[in-house]
Each structure stands twice: as C-alpha cells, then as structure tokens.
Amino acid sequence: MRLLAIRLLNFRQFRGDQTFKLASDADRRVALLFGANGSGKTTLLNAFTWALYGKLSDDVESQERILTDSLWAETAFGVSIPVEVDVTFEHEGREYHARRSAQVRKAGDAQSTPVSSLKLWLVERDGSSKEEGAPQEKIESILPQRLSRFFFFNGERIEKLVSRRAYAEVKEDIKTLLGIEHVERALKHLPAVDRKLSAELKRHGGEKAAGIQTSIDDVQDQCVALKDEIAELESRSVEFGSELGEVLDLLRQHEGAGPLQSQRDGVVTDLLGQRNELDRLLNERRYRVATKGFIAFTADLADQTLSKADALHERGSLPAPLKRDFVESLLQQAECICGTPLTDGSSATRHVQEWRAKAGLAEVEAAWQRLRGDAEGLSAARQDLREALDDFGRRISELRDEISRNEERQTVLDGQLKDLPLEDVQRLEAKRRDLEGLIKTTEREVGAKKQALATAEAELESLRGELNRAAVMDELAIKARERLQLVQSVTQALTEILEIRSEDMRERLDRKVKEVFAEITIKPYFPVLNEDFELGLFQQTQGGEVLPVPKSTGESQILSLSFVAAVSELAREVRVERHVEGELHADAGHYPIVMDAAFGSLDENYQGAVARALARMAPQMVVLVSKSQGMGEVIRELAPHISQLGVITSHTTNQEDKSEVIELEGREYPYVLTRDESDWAEIRVVR
Amino acid sequence: MMDERTEQLVVSELSQEGRILLKRVLEIEREKLHLSAAAPTIADEILVAVKGILP
Numbered sequence: 086m087r088l089l090a091i092r093l094l095n096f097r098q099f100r101g102d103q104t105f106k107l108a109s110d111a112d113r114r115v116a117l118l119f120g121a122n123g124s125g126k127t128t129l130l131n132a133f134t135w136a137l138y139g140k141l142s143d144d145v146e147s148q149e150r151i152l153t154d155s156l157w158a159e160t161a162f163g164v165s166i167p168v169e170v171d172v173t174f175e176h177e178g179r180e181y182h183a184r185r186s187a188q189v190r191k192a193g194d195a196q197s198t199p200v201s202s203l204k205l206w207l208v209e210r211d212g213s214s215k216e217e218g219a220p221q222e223k224i225e226s227i228l229p230q231r232l233s234r235f236f237f238f239n240g241e242r243i244e245k246l247v248s249r250r251a252y253a254e255v256k257e258d259i260k261t262l263l264g265i266e267h268v269e270r271a272l273k274h275l276p277a278v279d280r281k282l283s284a285e286l287k288r289h290g291g292e293k294a295a296g297i298q299t300s301i302d303d304v305q306d307q308c309v310a311l312k313d314e315i316a317e318l319e320s321r322s323v324e325f326g327s328e329l330g331e332v333l334d335l336l337r338q339h340e341g342a343g344p345l346q347s348q349r350d351g352v353v354t355d356l357l358g359q360r361n362e363l364d365r366l367l368n369e370r371r372y373r374v375a376t377k378g379f380i381a382f383t384a385d386l387a388d389q390t391l392s393k394a395d396a397l398h399e400r401g402s403l404p405a406p407l408k409r410d411f412v413e414s415l416l417q418q419a420e421c422i423c424g425t426p427l428t429d430g431s432s433a434t435r436h437v438q439e440w441r442a443k444a445g446l447a448e449v450e451a452a453w454q455r456l457r458g459d460a461e462g463l464s465a466a467r468q469d470l471r472e473a474l475d476d477f478g479r480r481i482s483e484l485r486d487e488i489s490r491n492e493e494r495q496t497v498l499d500g501q502l503k504d505l506p507l508e509d510v511q512r513l514e515a516k517r518r519d520l521e522g523l524i525k526t527t528e529r530e531v532g533a534k535k536q537a538l539a540t541a542e543a544e545l546e547s548l549r550g551e552l553n554r555a556a557v558m559d560e561l562a563i564k565a566r567e568r569l570q571l572v573q574s575v576t577q578a579l580t581e582i583l584e585i586r587s588e589d590m591r592e593r594l595d596r597k598v599k600e601v602f603a604e605i606t607i608k609p610y611f612p613v614l615n616e617d618f619e620l621g622l623f624q625q626t627q628g629g630e631v632l633p634v635p636k637s638t639g640e641s642q643i644l645s646l647s648f649v650a651a652v653s654e655l656a657r658e659v660r661v662e663r664h665v666e667g668e669l670h671a672d673a674g675h676y677p678i679v680m681d682a683a684f685g686s687l688d689e690n691y692q693g694a695v696a697r698a699l700a701r702m703a704p705q706m707v708v709l710v711s712k713s714q715g716m717g718e719v720i721r722e723l724a725p726h727i728s729q730l731g732v733i734t735s736h737t738t739n740q741e742d743k744s745e746v747i748e749l750e751g752r753e754y755p756y757v758l759t760r761d762e763s764d765w766a767e768i769r770v771v772r
Numbered sequence: 773m774m775d776e777r778t779e780q781l782v783v784s785e786l787s788q789e790g791r792i793l794l795k796r797v798l799e800i801e802r803e804k805l806h807l808s809a810a811a812p813t814i815a816d817e818i819l820v821a822v823k824g825i826l827p
Contacts, residue, residue, distance in 0.1 A: 226803075266805065270814075277812075278818045568823065571790060575794050581777065
C-alpha cells in the first residue's frame, strides 16, 4: 500500500475541502507536515483510520464531533452537512480511491455520532474507475484493521505496543504481516476437507475400510480437542508470564526491594544458564556412552587378541590374502588347484611359483601390523573414554554444586524479599510466588497433554497405514483414498512449513530489532524477542551476566519504534521470498508508516537516530510534528528523504496576538493565526 | 534435526500434485484472510481444488 493523497471535507478541525498529496518514491519516501499543538496533527492521523476503517483512536476526545465545530455552530436546525475523507493509494500495481462519508444533520445542540459509509473505486489505467462491491472487505484484505496500529500511530503512546499485556496480540497481528496467519488458517480448514473425503471413503470403501476410517475420525477428534486445550493452556501460561514480568518490573523499580531483586535477577539468570549447561552435559555424556561405551569392556579382549596374534605371527600363519604354505603345498604335490599338472619348467609351474613369491610374508606382516594397530588403538580409545567420562563427571559434579549454591542463594533472597517490612513488597512477593506456581502447574498440564497428543498422533499414523493397506475394490473409494492421502501430505507439509516460518520469523525479527535499537540507543542495552514474542530489554554486566532492565517510557518508545521499523522491513522481505504462494507484486508487503509526534518525549539525539532509522527502513512515511519536535535533528535527518512538505496552520479565535510563523525552505508560513473568526485547521503545501 | 529442514526442502518432498495443492490452498487462504466467517466456503473450495487435481 502506497499512499498518494488525502482529502478532507469538513472533517473535525479541517473546515472546507482540503487536500494534501503524499506521493513518494524510493529515494524520497517522506511526507512531513508541521503543526502546532492542537492544530490537528492527531486529527489528520485519525483521518486515515476513519476513512479506511471508520474508527478514531481512543485518545481522540469527543469522537461524535466529526463535523467542524464552527460549521456546526453556523448550521441551521434540520440542515445536513457532508463530512468526507478520501484516501487515494496504490496497492500491488493498482490505484484505489477510498471515500468515507457521512451526512451530519443538526437535530439538536450537540452532535451525535453519524452513520458513515465507505466507497472504494479501482482506478483503471485509462482514468476510468470501477466501484468495488465489498469495499470494507477489500480494505481489510489490503491492510487489516488490527494491523493498522503498526502503521498509523501516535508516537507519544506507542510504548503501549511493547507493554507486557500487548505481547499476545502483537504475536497474532504480525503473523499476517509475516506470511504465517494464512498457513495457520489452512491447517484449520484442511481437517474439514479431510473429513469430507473420509465420508466418501466410508460410503464406498466397504466394511473394513469404513471401520478403520471411523476409528481415524475418532482419534482425529481427540487430536483436535487436545491441540485446542494445549493452545488454551499455553496462552494462559503466557498471560501468567506477562503478569509475572510486570510484578518483577515493579520489584526492580521499588526503592526498598530493587537491590535485592537485582541480586535475585542475577541468581535466576545464572541458574537458568547452569541448568541448561547441565542438561547439555548430561545429554553429551549419554551420547558418548551410547556410541563408545562398549570400548570400556574391551580390556581383556585386546590383550587376548594380541597374545594369540603374537603366537600366530611367530608361526607365520596369520591369515593373509594368500597363504605362502598353501602355494608351497601345491608345488610339492605338482598339481595346481585347477588340476593342471605342475611339471618342472612348465608355464603353469612358473605361474604358480610367481604366486608363491607374491604370497606369504609381506601379506602376513601387513595383516599383523593392522591387527596390532587396531588392538593398540582400542587401548588408547579406552583410555580416552575413561578420561572423557572422568571429565564429564567432574564438570557435572561442579555444576551441581554451583546450582545447589545458587538455589540456596535464591531461597535466601526470596526470604529476605518476603520479610521486607514493606507492605507493597510483601504483596508483590506473594503475587510472584502465586504466579510462579500457576506457571509451573500450567506447564505440567501442557506437558501431559502433549504426551497424550503424541500418543494419539502415533495411533492416527498407524490407523492411516492400516487404511492404506486395506483392500478397497470400489473405484470411488480408491479415488477418495488417493485424495485423502494428497490432503494429508499437504497438511503434513504445511505443519512443518508453519514451524519453520514461525521460528525463522522470530529469529529474523529479533535480529532486526536488535540492529535498529543499537542504531538508536546510546545505552548498553539490547532487546530480546523471546519464543513467546515478549520483547524485553537486557544488559550484560561486566561479569558477563545478562540481566533484564526495567524500561523507562523513553526506552519503551524507542523499543516500539525499533519494533515497528523491523516489522516494516521484514514484511517486505518476507513477501518477496514467498514463492510457494506464487508470484507476488513487487510492492507486496509495502506499508506506509503514518505517525503523529513520533519523537514525542525523546531527547534530541534520540530524535535524530529514530528519524534516520525509520527513513531507512520504512518504504513510505508520513510524519506529523510540531516545530519543537521537528526543526532540529529530525528535519536534518529527514531532509534528504522529503518528497512532500506542508504546514497545518492553526486558525484560532484567541484575541491575544500570539500568531506564529514557521520558516521552511527559505520562506515563512503562518503556523498559528490568532484573532480569526473561527477555530479551524488549514493545510498549506510547501513542496 | 528441525534446524536442517527448510521450506524448499519440505515442498520438494511433495509429489507434483501435492505441490499444486499446497500452492492453491495458500492462494485460497490469502484471498480469504480477511473473511473470518468464510471457513465452510474455504473447505469447499479446497475440496474442489483437490478434485480438480485428482479428477
């Protein structure tokens, strides 16, 4: 989606008919609009979401006042005034024109929320246009409403995007952007197809096949139910985890409990690392014993083999490819193995004599050397194994001691925090314990359900094998079985694709957020997007420990902006890569970022860095800023990328002379105009 | 084990018919992604696709 223009007609402060072009290209991706506080920047941001989805953000006050107040005041009772917002945009090579309109009729003193309607036209290359039959659905297919918060946002409130409560929603929302949601949906719909084909097989496949298919259906039902239960439990566990995170953040920020909590964070992080290392060592030792353990029992075997071989070697009869004494015996008997007489001077005798020269000692010696080498190697391997197992034993024992010491330290710290004579800390500690208990219980339940699911899936697999082998004579049944197998193979492939994509997306998003965040921040913090899509901020101490950092509002904003920039870039990359779904248009995955006060409460150096990162990563940006937010670092960073520049002039009825101008590209433009007849906003195009 | 698996590898292991169906299923899902109430229609559309691939 590439924005081309926005037009407003009597929409809130924007009295009359006003248009601002937004067209951009790859080199100049930014449309920048300046406006004083209260001039209408947030309204302009909301004009996009109102046009596309009929919604205003929650922070817009008096949402029912959609018509310009001054116009409402001038309107006679019973008269209707139109309100419209048009957004023109390009999507996948086609131009669209969306218009939301409402007729606001004055029936009383106060405005009431009018009913609005959306129209959408597809503009053909020759300029003619065709109206879309289901405009809202079409808009949803281009940019679903729930994703719009990544692209149309108020920078001062964007930290909510990474608040703990938002993780589950964010995780779901970005699935669409990153090409995962439709794979998930396919996996929900394919069982229904499977069931329809199964019914055909049951109808035509005879008694045995029908019986097996009925069992398959039952087990499939069990699997679906178990998967739903697991998803429910996992989502509950994520919620508990988020809540626990909030409690820990409060403890970290608490004046009395902060230092103890910080120590506990260190101990918990150490314990986590140590337990993982212990698991790794135990697994490695198990593998070594399973693959090389037999060597431990070969001590006598090697000695016995060597002593027997010594004796054989002395007698010269160690097995060799061709025994010398065997050839000798043939010559003595004067008859070859093939029955040819071996008379003196005959060619046959000469031939056998040549074999005698070749056979014998050299081969015996070689075989002997090989055997000796192998036997001696066995002894060295036994020694290596013993040393490796000793080493494993020592390291495992040390780790267990460390774990035990840290568990004691954690218990002591838990006790100290619990006993702090601070009521709020005691309350938080009690909550922490409850939540940890709930998480453990839920995880155990998930484990049990997963085990049951694995058993059911194994049974399903075996029943399917049985069905494939069952004799089916009817042609329709044979066809149904082939189709069923096709659907099952695709279901299996999609299950694996979903797993691969989800992990790949998380890893890539994690890398990108880290890159962007590092570009912006001056602090030694780094973000981590974990498997539950929780975005946390961490710091590595001088001792190498990785500890969570409580996020300030500013850091949360930077983190959110880094996340938006990373999602925006990844969405584009992913759409271009998805060849399985067929060829996509070159601008697939392009979404504009429209932001109000993106640089809100950030320091100037951060404002510049955020502007730089966003300009580099977003395919198109519409930035709405005040003079104080945008005149310094921001405009310096964005200047080379600006395609459209404008000012929202604030007309006010204030009678004091507080008019202001803004200087842009060597000219002055009115910024605030006082002593006007009404309060309204006017868009002026600078470039 | 999972680390070594790639999407391309998974797709290459499918039969020719499997690859066609996979592509079609994903196309249908992408087209109907915004329609939350379309589940029964989607299953029918996929079934038609299956019968088209294995007539």
